[in-house]
């Protein structure tokens with residue numbers, strides 16, 4: 105029997121997607137530490153109050169991946185990007201909340217989401233940027249393979265007491 109072709113669709117996130125996305129993070133967070141420490145509400149974490157735009161990848165009508173662009177990150181990351189690029193802080197868009205269901209990995213969904221977020225940010229006249237936990241090889245390999253460049257490595261400290269060493273990155277040609 106031949107494998108059934110499952111079409112993947114990228115579309116804007118809807119409010120009805122939030123519960124499913126939080127369910128995906130329920131699985132991902134304890135295994136892969138994304139996010140590093142479990143927030144009080146995974147739904148609030150994925151919804152994000154500072155969102156500019158958010159997208160999902162669907163496989164056969166089932167949401168399998170997500171990413172968004174947002175304004176203002178924690179811990180002065182946008183200051184670092186501003187200092188290195190001279191882009192005004194209110195024209196910076198962080199690519200964030202990028203994750204793919206464990207059962208849908210390795211199909212290029214994260215790459216598609218990353219590229220879409222970057223091009224949407226550019227279209228809206230923002231400079232896209234991101235930060236990545238130095239301890240997570242999969243996303244770091246993705247960003248490197250897309251030619252993203254490191255601006256600085258810095259330490260983020262959270263109110264929970266957890267701290268995180270992150271690489272602050274911008275797209276090629278910035």
Ligand SMILES: CC(C)(COP(=O)(O)OP(=O)(O)OC[C@H]1O[C@@H](n2cnc3c(N)ncnc32)[C@H](O)[C@@H]1OP(=O)(O)O)[C@@H](O)C(=O)NCCC(=O)NCCS
Nearest residue numbers: 138202203204209210211212213214215242243245246249
């Ligand atoms: C990182 C993540 C989003 C990748 O999702 P994905 O859809 O499987 O990734 P893709 O199929 O688009 O892979 C694109 C590239 O990323 C890199 N990559 C992805 N998974 C990898 C892994 N486990 N190990 C090494 N490199 C990996 C590879 O360069 C890959 O290209 P290739 O397939 O040509 O080798 C997924 O592993 C995930 O959800 N992780 C937990 C959440 C997280 O860490 N998010 C990032 C926050 S900064």
